[in-house]
Each structure stands twice: as C-alpha cells, then as structure tokens.
Amino acid sequence: MPYPFRQPIWNKISVLSLLLAAGTVALLGFMGYSYVRSPIYTQVGKEKQQPIPFSHELHVGQLQMDCRFCHTSVENSSFAGIPTTDTCLKCHSVVKKDSPLLAPLHASKASNMPIEWVRVHDLPDHVYFDHSIHVNKGIGCVTCHGQIDQMEVVSRDNTLLMKWCLDCHRHPEINRREPKDVFDMVTGDSGSARMTNQAQVNPSSDDMSTYVRFLEEFADKDAQINPNQYQLQKVNRPMNCSACHR
C-alpha cells in the first residue's frame, strides 16, 4: 500500500545524514581503536637509531654475552640498568678502538658527559614496573623483549599495552621458566616446555586451590585451563591495580 502522502525529499536527506553521522562516529571510533592497537602507535618493530649503532645481534647473538654484563641491576632493582661508558670501554679500549662508530664513546669518556641512549621499551610514567621480581620469578628476558640476539637495531617485540601485561599476569605459567634459563634467548614455547619437567604439585595444596579460585575469578570463561595441565610453582603474582599504579 502506497503512502497516502509523498515523503518530502528533505526527510530522506535528514534520515540519511543522521545515519551518516552515526556511521562517521562509529568509523572514527573504530579508526581510533585500530590506531591505538597498530604498530604506528605501539611502535612494535619500529627501529630507533641510537647515538652509537650498537648491535645486540653481534654482542648477544654472535659473541654470546650475558644480558647482565651490561644490564647489571636487572636482578636487584626495578631498573635493569644501561651500561656506563666505562662498561663499554672495558672491551672497547682495546677492541675496535679506532672505529669511527665508537667516536661518541671516547668523546663521552674524555668529556665525562654521558651518552644519551634512546629509550625503546618505554612504559607510561604511571606504570611502576620492577625488573628484578620478574627475573627472579622466572620470566625470561626474551618473553618481553623478544629475540634481542637477532636484532641489529633493537625494536619493541611486544605492544607493552596493559592488556599484554595482564595476559601474562593471568597465566604466568605459560611464560615462566627455570631460573637458569631466564637469560636464555630461546623463545617462549620451549621455555614453557621446560616447566613440564618439574615435579608434580599436589592439586589439593593451598597453591593449587588459590590458583583454581583465581581462575574462576579472573580467567576468561572460554579459555578455562585445566590446572593439572600445568606444573605450578608457588607463584602469587599481584592482580591489583596498585601493583603497578600508585
């Protein structure tokens, strides 16, 4: 049945423009979301040029240097530590002494002015992260920083978004490894494989019940995990806001 009246054209225009406006808002929202999640914003894979083109690929990958040789306070302090000029000069006062690439290093020593490195893994200022507890409780460097030993120029391997932190705090067992393997550059999968070799933990123990309760509380319903599948060490990672924000 036809309408008794003919609709005026401007009605259509206004309906259309309303729809269009709603669509634009939705699109803008979606674009904003995509932007925040995209590497443009999270800077995953974005290589940053440093004052000295230091190669982790060479030092860690080929020369097999331990992370702690330069990042000295990673086990003791919240801050992993960046090598002092002297640390570099331990070798480079002899090795490749005259390389033009190392000129800023010698200049730093001569002028007693530090080298200003560009921060790659930069958490927002309202996040208080502590390296020492993660390293001490079996979270490997590679888990967060990626395969540094293959990076000529270091870039972020992970988004460093809060979701990414929480994913691990919800299921730390996936990433935990034995203390001796923490500084290994082997990737996460084989890391967790190591955990399965450990002694069984009695599922009725306190730890286990805490864990089960934790799962009920926080874990994604779809991602229910059978606790017996994992070999749990005593791990009581905080899930509170104040663990990181204060």
Place this chain on the structure above:
Amino acid sequence: MAKKKMTIQQIRAKLQNRQGEKFWRSLDELAETEEFNQFLQEEYPHGSAPMTAKEDLSRRDFLKLMGASLVMTMLPGCSRQPLEKIVPYVTAPEEIIPGKPLYFATSMPFNGSSTGLLVESHMGRPTKIEGNPEHVDSLGATSAIHQSAVLGLYDPDRSNQVLKDGQADSINNLYRFLRKELKDSEGKGVRILTDRIVSPTLASQIRQVIKAFPGIKWHQHEAIHSDDARRAQQMVFGEYVDPIYDFKRARTILALDSNFMDNQPGHLRYTREFTARRRVVDSDVNQMNRLYAIESSPTMTGANADHLMAKNSYRMTLMVCALAQQIGVKFPAIVDGKLSNEEIKWVHVVAEDLIKHRGESLVIAGDRAPQWVQALAHSMNARLDNVSRTVNYIQPVASNPQLLQESISDLSQAMEKGDVNTLIMLNTNPVYTTARELSFETHLGKVSNTVHFGLYRDETAMACQWHVPSMHFLEMFSDGRASDGTVTMMQPLIHPLYNGISVHEFLHGLISADAKTAHDIVRDYWKSTSKTVDFELVWRKALHDGFVARTAFKPKKVQMRVEFAADDLGKLNRPSSTKADQIEVVINPDPAVWDGRFANNGWLQELPKPLTKITWDNALLVSPATAEKYKLENEDMVEVSNGKVRVSLPVWIVPGHCAQSVSAYLGYGRKHSGALGNDKGFNVTKLQTAEHQWRLSGATISKLGIKYGLASTQIHHSMHGRELVRSASLDEYKHHPDFAHAHAHGTQGYELSMYPQHPDRAPHQWGMTVNLNQCVGCNACVTACQSENNTPVVGKEEVRRGREMHWIRVDNYYEGEIDQPTTHHQPVMCMHCENAPCEPVCPVQATGHSDEGLNEMTYNRCVGTRYCSNNCPYKVRRFNFFQYADKHSEPAKLRSNPDVTVRNRGVMEKCTFCVQRINQARITAKKENRDIKDGEVVTACQAVCPAEAISFGNIRDPQSEVSRLKESPLNYGLLTELNTFPRLSYLARVRNPNPKLETHKPKAAHVTVHDHSEHGGGKH
C-alpha cells in the same frame, strides 16, 4: 537563610543543656554558623561557583559549556608518548644501583641541638627524611620541621651568589678584603654575630679566629632563646646547666609553661618516653603516668595533660609559689596575691601527688616560663629527690653559653657608639628578629663593613654590604651535639645546588689563604681531639652511624639551692598582676615556621597548626571569655599595644585558652623571605622589648572593626558530630574496659550489605591502628605523608575553599565546657573500608579494592567526577582542582619521590597505606622466598611518629602487632554503623585524671548505651 550568630553565652548555655554527644570540634560548630553549615553540606564549598554565579544560564549556554568541556577533556587524551632518553653514568659510582634508594646518616641543627636523621637518596637526590633510630634525640622519629627540611633544600628562592652592594662578586674578593681588614685592625672593631653554636668544630674555629685577632668580639643571637632559663639556673645552681629529663621513670609530671613535646631539645625522645607509659593496651595501667600542666598559652603539651590550668604568668607564679612551699622550698613571698579556692585545692592535690611519688615525679618548666617559676621548679625537683632519677644536669650543649639578649643589646649599643667597623653575621637575621627598640637596622648603617652569611637574601642581607650564600645542612659536612651532648655528624647528601659556601670554609677563609674543604676542617678537628690510634676507623664509623656512641656529657654533680633569701628576689623578674583593662600578651615561636626562618617552606606554611589549624598566617589567640569581653569574633582585626608599639592582628578564639592572657606568634610578616613567605601574616617581633621578650603584662587590645580572612582547616572535612572520639578516665576503664563500644549504633555484618563480601584471597590483609592514648597531635605525620607521597601545596586561598590536599589530617575535638575543655587529637586518613562506599559509585572503576584489602586509587583512570568523595563518610579524599603539583620546575622534579605518581589536575587522590612501601617489601620478600615479616612494612606516618601511635601490618596474622591491638577492648572503628568495615581502627583514649580533682562525676553517657534512634538503621 541567614541565621543570627550565637553569642558565646548562648553557646555556653547550649553546651550545658546538651545530652548525648559530648565532643565538639569548634565554636562555629556549636554556634551552627552559616559558614559552618555550608562547609558541612557542600562536599567542596565554592566548587560550583562559576555555574551558580550566572543564574540566567540558558539551555544554549549550558550545552555550549558542556560541549566545550567534553572536547577539552578529550583533547589531553590525544597525546603520544614523547621520545625519552636514558642517560647512564660515565663511571658508575660505588654503591649506587639505579632504582634503589640509599640512606645516609646526617643531622639537623635546630634550636640548640642536633637531631640525627637518615636521609633517603635516589641517585644523589635527597627526597625523604627519616629519623635515625639509633640517635638519642630521634629514636627513628622526626618532627614536621625536620621533614620539611628536604623541601627547604630545593627552595628556588635560596640565595645563589656572593653579592656586594647587590652586585655579583666573588668569594675570594671578600676573603681578601676581610683578611686585610682583620690584619690592619687586629680584630679591633670587628664583631662576629652567630646563632647558638652546637658544632664543636665551628666553635673551635671561631675561637681560632679570635685567637688570631684578639680584638674580635663574638656575639650570639637567636630569636628563640633560653635566657630566662639561664638566669634561673644561675640563681639555683650558680652556673649554667642543661637539664636532661627521664620520662621513663616519671610517674607524676608537672609541666609549667613547658612544651616538652614540641621543638625543644630532646622533644622526640621525651614524647616517646612520655607516651610509652600511656599505651594502656599492652602496658600496665597501674604504671600510667599523670601529667599536670599550668600554661599561659595553649600548647600541645597542655592539650595532652590530664589536668590543665590556664593561667597568666602572675597567677602561675602565685600557684607555683604555693606549691613549692608545700613541697618544702623556702623563700620569701615572691608575688603578692591570693589564690582562689579552686587554685588552692589544685595546688594541694598536685603537691600531694608529687610528694607521694617522690623520686619518680618530675617538675618541668619551659625555657620561656617566668624566671621564678623556673627557679622554683629546679628546687622542687631537688626537694622531691628527683635529681639523678628523673632529671639530670649536664654542662650546656651549646658552645660558649651566654645571655643572648644581653649579647645582642651590647652589639647594638656598640654599633650605635660607632665602635664597630666590621660586622660578620653568620646564619642569623637580626634585622627581622630583634626587638624594635634596639633599632638594629638603623645602627647597622653606622657599621662600615657588613657581611651577611645565610641561606636567603633576607632582611639582614638586604641591609648589608656583602652577602654570602650558605650551604643547606643537607649539602655540607659538619658536626653538632644532641640534647645530651652526644657528638652527632652531618654529611652532605648532594653537591651544593645554589653555589652555597660551607660556614667552616668561610671561617677558614678569614684566617688563611689556603683553601681547605669543610670535610678536612671537621675531620682535622676531631683528629686533634681524638686519642685513638685508628682514627680513620672511628671517623668512618661516626659518619656511617651519624653519631659517636658514648660521647654524651656525664651528669654533673650540682649544688642546688632550695632556700632563697629576700635579697635574691630582685635578681629574677617578678610578674605583676594585670590591671582590669589590660591583658598579658604571651609571645611564642610559631609551631611551624618557628622564628620565621622556615617562612618560605610551603609544607610548613600549609601545615595546620596544632590546636588552631590555621595555615599560612599567625593570629592572636584569645579565650572565649576575652572574646566575650571585647566583643570579638574569629577573624576580627584587633590592635595590640604594648604602650609604645601597636600591631594589628586577626583574632582566633581558642577554647581553653587562659582568660587573662592572649597569645601571639613570631615568624610572620617577613619582607624578604622568598616568594612564599613574603608578607604573610603579621610581624609580632615589633611588640617585643629588650627586657620583655615573651610576655607583655600591661598590653591593651582594641577592636578595629575590620575582618581578615584566616585559612583554618578546623571545620573542614567535618564528620558531623558522631561518636568519633571515645575517651574515658582510667577508673572508668578499669570498671568498663569496653567503654568504647557503649555507643555502638545498630548491628553490622556483611549480611546487611547488598554487595558480596570481598573474597580475601591474599595471605596479607593490611590494617592499621591509631592509639589515641599516644597521639599527641604534633602533625609530624601530616608532613611525612606529604613528603613521601608528593602531595602538593595549594596556597591560602585554596585552603580557605577547603581544598587542602593533605592525605592525613589531625582532627581536634573538645570535650566539656568551652572555658576548660579536654582536648583530643585524632589523625584521620583513608580507612580502607572493606565495604568502601567510594568504590561502587565510581563510573570508571578508578577506585577499587585490592585482594589485600587496600582501597586503591588509579589516577590514570580517574576522570574527576568526585562521586567517590561525595560518598565517603570520612571525608578523606582530595581532589586536584588545578594543577597543584609542580611538574615542570627543576627543584620540584628533583625533590619528588620517584616511587609515587605526581598527580595531574582533575584527579582524585587519597591515602594509599603507602602502597609503594608495601610493594617494595613484597618484592624483597618474594625474592628471598619468604613471607613479609611483621613490622617490615612501615608507612610514612608510622615511621615518623615520635609517640609510636600508629601500627600497621597484616591483620590476617594473629601474631602481628596490629592484630593484637585490634583484639583490645579499646579498639573501635569510625562510623562502623554504616557497615563500611574500616581497616583503620582507633584505640579509645584513656586519661588518667586524679579522682580528687574530678569536678564532675562521669556522666551516665560514658558507660551506658543510649538510644540514638535518630541515627536510624540501628537495632538495639
């Protein structure tokens, strides 16, 4: 609705007829003034002023405003992370691990002694001051003044260059000039003016200078001095001594105008020892001490007394004479007059109590108490066999003790006569702090060479030819002595920020052209006095510990007079009675800014002063009776006259103030203190005369008819007359140990809550207790919290709007009549409720609950609705209305605690139970694969408390201290009838009044349950 203000008489009548509620917070509350009601009703008074001002706001304007606000709130979110640099050291300094603080022992010289401190340093930046637990004057505690020193260090208004006639010059030019001057004159006509010197090295250096140039005269000046005490000592002992009290052994204490809990040498130890016998909960209540006090001006000590007599100096002297006679001191009549019946009874009972506890009693008179009162106090201690039991006498801690007032008068006269050619002033500001009749500034003009050495380019520096910037004590090597003479070390925490020069190097520069560092000067001095072979070991240990053990002065054997003859009478001042139209003005140092030296310290300026809660100003404190007599209200301007000089001041009425005196405070009205302190308050120094520094008996006051706005926090954050403070006498406590629960309203339980109980998963459940028996209301916790948690300073205008940001406040409550009330202090911070009312109302979950029972605040989520604050019954949340925190200036950045976020505008904040310290302890414990020990987490307020009133720990562990305290019958929570289940609870106050002096029998309300049906919700 304008309500007519109640007169003080009406308030009195109202109080007498009042039933049930026995505590009140302010006269405004009792009078129900409009302002008070407004403060009570509005969460943030004046907050909505811009909207309500424009009453004809149209719908269109409203939408415009809302749209603009929306855009503006969204825009700050559209920022990208800036590129940051990491700057490592070139050569790693020994011991510094980036991210971990180090603690260094040092000390702060203040008011004639040095207090040992531990200073937290983050990669070379001192950020927080703690007490040195092993130091005799600290025992781990500090005062608000110590806490604020770290802010003073970074003060951008500190002087930063050597000046000659206002032009930059070099220190070497000055050294050359002075050396030539000294050599030519051989010291004749050269005077050195210093503050009281407690540094043995500095004293030896001054003596060296005088030895090299024998003509030099050394004068001392400090605004707050103890000349009256020295005169009294001269009378009783025939020499100068410093008394050391032992409150551990004192059972009955009589304080005469003595504020031994606040800012006098040894006060932290005295407070610790005094309150240790008043814990009640885990100490023998039969050993509880009893404090009587007579005071002419309200102090913290008086507020904590079991019996307080507020009397002016004349009546105080009368009473003390009567008391001394009963105790057996012999002397002719010192003042004429008769005691009232009430006074006679009081004196009799107190004398009886003191004699009963012979050998474990103590009479302590303040340094500024009337001279005869002090002399008689010493003699009474001798008669009561207290000497070498509760009081010992040692040689004076300050070097070269003298009468400071005489010293500065001599100097002033010499300058007037033209005898002074060169005047060198070290760390003193006489142009501001000397009595006006000395005309110090005028006479200074007659001195040809004037040198000022100090932290600031202050009033004296402006009047001097030369000015030398001094190092702050956190920047320099020095030494000092604790109140008992223990040698105390001072070492630098940071390289001088503002080109400061060490006072040791400056004095060295006067006699030698060879540069020598302060470190070497101090070390060489001690090396020359030391007899040990391995001096290096002793020196290193001293620097590490902050003091040298077993260097306290040995108690002196003293000859004390207990009889005085008629010809002694004239040697000490005798107060005369005040005429009816006159009043005694008692002049005191300000509890926060002291003699004005801390006037540029924002933390101290904004610290609500004990009892009045006034910030940023000084006022004339008057009693309700005086206010009635002169028809005064709060904030009325009055003119105080001592006959020659008149000073205008605003009035503040203090319940319990002595009716025959009024109190004025020094330290305000500065002209050249720096941006924060200039022109704040009123200069009371003008009222002082050379002879009468502390009390002007014949002063008059007259009302000016104008008002001056004071920023007092007394009525802010009121919880509206509920049973917040609970208190009983010792007898009542013995009969009804659970008196604190007699007021319980209704039943409570989780079953009454609509929300599910928080599952307590975590093994640690944090809780706190505050023992009201021990809290003396000293405010140290307020500043400690401010320092630890980067709490900003907001300024006077914002405080007047109720926007002060302190996370912890110390509420005053009064009980009883307005003329003689009992005062109670109650520190209030976030209660960390298990059923926190703030949590469900947050639309963005910025405030939530941790599984350890903390009520968390996540700043980055907060959008500033302030619903949480509206819903908080305890009024402990603070909102950043503006960008209060300084995020950009270098000094502020350096000072901030890197472990705590510096908050932005538009964000709510509150006490976190020092979650950064909890996290740190948890991480440390986990790394060592152990549990967090009881006492391992110490909150900032707990650490600083000289009275050990605050306990913090895991309430899930029944063995922890806090669990044990919470088991006490005294334990009660605030507003528990609201079902909030606060994690912070209080231990009710038990006082120890003498039953013989109890004027009113305990009311039934103390111990029986009343039906408060108007509070609703409760079932009995």
